Amino acid sequence: MPNPPGALRVMWLLACTAVRKIANRTSGNLNKAFNKRKKPDAPPEKRQATPRKKAVSVLLMLFVGAMFMFNGVNLSSQFVRRLGNEFNRGEETDKRIAVRAWTLRQLHKTEGALKALDASEGAPDNLAQVEKWRKHLRESFEYDLRESRLDGSEREAMISERIQTFDRTGAAGFRVEKRAMEGLPVPTTDAWPDRERVPGMLMALGAIMALMVLSVLFMSLGSGNQDLGKVEWSMEWLFTFPVPSRVIFLAKVFEYTLANPFTWFLFFPFFFVLQFSAGFLWWSVPLAACAALYAGLLAGAARVFLETFLRKTFALNRVKNFQAVFTLLGILLFFVVIGASSSQRAAAFAVRTVPEVPAAALWNPLSVPALLCDGAGLAWPAAGAMLLYGAALAGGVVYACEWLVRDGLTITAGVYAGKRSAATPVERGAGRMRGIVGKELRLLFRDRNFLVQTLIVPLLLIGFNLFMNSGLMEQVGAHFRHAAALAFGLGAYVLMFSAFQVLSVESSGLWMLYTFPRSLERILFEKTVLWCGFAMLYAVSALLGFALVNPALDASAISDAVMAVVGVGIYAFIAAGIGILATDALETEAQRKIRPDMMYLYMLLASLYGFAIYSPSLWAKLAQLVLSGLLAFALWQKVRDHTPYLLDPTQEPPPRIALADGLIAVLAFFVLQGLAMIGLHFSDLPPGAQLLFAFVLAGLLVALFTLYAFWRHGVPDLLAAVGLRAAQDAPAGSYLRAVKWGLVCGTCAALFGAFYLYGMEWFEPLRALKREALALDKGMDPGVKGWFAILAVCAAPLFEEYIFRGLVFRGLRRSTTPLLAVLGSAGVFALIHPPLSVVPVFVLGVAAAVSFEASGLLLAPILTHALYNAVVVWLNFT
């Protein structure tokens, strides 16, 4: 039998294992970001090796690591610069005016020159020279005050004051202001304050350090700690090895110190910047590493102790409650640290309060690394103190933990020591929620971690931003639109961690959902409705809160509010839809279940909607609402298609035309049209022809590409599905019928259009719009009119009907009643037309859809559209 490993070896092994775990998890995430499609050719039954790190992902991880490091250095540098400047500004015991070094040099030069000119009074161009130098003086002062945030009159006053001081005392009335440029991401020694002010600076830094270490400690114990709340504690496994418990705990402390990302990406950059600015320059690299390890040791040792203590003292569900509290504390502290380091007010506050804190407070174990930067000889004692504290804490924790587990690792004798409940509770409380919604609510309030993550963190985030950023609160109070956008943002954020995860949280319980006589899609839908309710509640509460603050509410405020709340509702379904489609139900590891790029897609879409809240026109808002609603519908159609195949590793649902395809086609059509117009702009064609050709080109491309894509995917009976050909089972003479229907519906639509054109005269807003349109028409030259007519009667019906009826209508029709499909496709169709013609175009859309549904061939709606356009164009142009 080989000898059991020594303590050092155990420490090394555990640390390496922890690093390997982190690397696997990170590279897994990065691999996930790249498309993991179902591969129909890959046999899944054969056990494939979990993807190892390839050289590419090592590089990628190094890159990501470097980015984090740079970010840390950036933030710390800015913080130190700002703080240092603030301390330098401090109490002005020196009465001389502070200027930059360059300015002082100019002042000396000017002084010398003016003295020389004084001496040579009678020289010919003396006056001109004096003038020149005085101008130079003024320019120097102007340059000096260039960056100050003063307005014109204040600046003038300061400049004259300086000129007067110069006239009185010469350059002696000025001193160099020690000032580092703010906003640069690199550390600099300029930021370090003068001798007298260093202790104050160190005090402030010590305070930040303490907060950072505590925040890291709490966050590492909080919801990120997967192990703490699990039934099988990883310690139990470690205890099966022939290694004394003391060594295991020491090794754990070592592991948490060394293999902790926070140590390297938070503490190390911070200490590096600090010590560099203090004058250690490149010696600060090893020095910062030591300080970072020390801080990491503090957090790591405390973590080991707390983990052991909690597991020994409390039952598992209580431990999870503690975790929730830790998450909250950790996030709060983290926000405080970020806020303190990025705000001017906090720096000023530090300068004010620091003198009142006794110097001895800096010697507390959390802050003592700050003293390493003390140039007055306290550095060596500080280093000694760090060693002492480190050893004492590590040793103390190890012995304490060993004592805690002296009688075994766990507290309960048997896992199933329960009590039979006194009376069978039939129904506790009337109207208790049943089924899936009841289960969700129960789990939400039991799992405090989840509760905090989903419902409390968004509030913290918004609240913190409002608090730290005083300008934000003012703006929100001033314009209700900002409040609406903020409320929407809050709702969307809540949704990201709740509705988005609707499928992935079911990970282990998914098998149970498959045994119920309910479709999985329906179950997920009910869950989404629940989260929609929560998010809307948050949005409405936020709006009410802001409305109380803001006295001036008008009609546009109402529309903004409605837009925000309805948007949150729609986005609940968009979030759930994207989340479900992006979840890999077969993936067991929680980190890799959701494709991260889909989360970014959701955030992008939500921000686009938020942007739409700001658009001034009611029309654009309505358009955005309708489009978002259709997007939600399209996503759920895809969800419905995909849920029967969720647990199948290779099979995809049978390909069919979906609403999503239609919406993409509409989008592509417009984008291509725009691009084509830009391209054709450089040609010699007349503008009307350009319009026509761009339209035709875009339409052709979209049509051909969509047909090709459908054909590739194997959509059955493609031409009939789209309406280009009669269906197999259609009765004979369908072409004739299509013509009949097309003409009939076209006549109805055209009649309505004509009626509308004349009826517009009776309504003022419409009349105004019509006048505008007519003026535009008169401006057009007849050539363009001709091209436009061709476009309207020949090209537009062809391509627009393919897209809106063939794709959008057919996509909708598959999943909903004919009425809704007609209205939906007509709605989208109407939206893309200018406001003047929305109503008749909507009617046209309805008519075209009806003719399409009745005849099954695109010929019918094309005829309808062509007829309508012909009539309207003729009426307009004559």
Add this chain to the structure above:
Amino acid sequence: MPVFPAALHLTKRGRSPINPNMNEPIAEAAHVPPLVEIRGLTKQYGEFVAASDIRLSVPRGELFALLGPNGAGKTTTIRMLMGILKPTSGSAQIDGLDCFADRVEVKRRVGYLPDEPIFYDHLRGREILRFVGEMHGFDAREIDARAKPLLERFELADATEEYAVNYSKGMKKKLALICAVLHDPLLLIFDEPTNGLDPYATRTLHEFVREKVAAGKTVFFSTHLLDQAEKLCHRIGIVYKGRMAAVGTLAELRAKVAQNSSLEEIFFSVTSESAAIPSAAPAQAPSGAKPVPGAGPAGN
């Protein structure tokens, strides 16, 4: 000890000492369709074939066991029955309903026990039962009425207040079993039902299953415990490498493979060959076959 109606028809000579069911398939009236009808069921993942041309039918009131080594395709077949996977070709029907297309209706008639049941972290045992019952459409009173005797029988009554995640493996299995039978389904599909159960629980499960069958329910389970199959079931299907290697009662299997052999020997003989033995009799319950005295297996 429950009485086996089937056994009453047998003569003494034909009776197997261990399993009275094994000598006789379920006598099925000709016009009643089998509860489970699997025809040509195939599941292919690209080039890899997980299940190929599975043919099987289980009449009502039968206890059917699906035997096979690991990776043989048992779980794939069960998943196709539960509508979790769509077959590449062929069809599976339960009570005349297609398992994939009508899976929601099928679930009303089926109770499923998985091999490794996992439960939600923060729910107690009784809350899980409540949830399952509500999802099947029962109200609280009815759920409690149904669950109580089951909990008593499987000795879980003391543990319902505990979070299910803290249960031992056997207890989780028992809880999942109660969830599966709560709505009194026509067909019970069990995936390795006694895996993780102690001998007492195993015995209780066997008795429970026999009772259900006697009451007219059908039980379909997959296992790799040969003695369990031998003891309990009416018919056995042996799957190997995705194909149905053999199916029938023990008597039929003996007739096909080797006389006087135990199930173990039959199993090894059938699964050691690379090609499956085509089943001599069609894999359907011999309808209307009445037990002929003396026509049972030549030996015990």
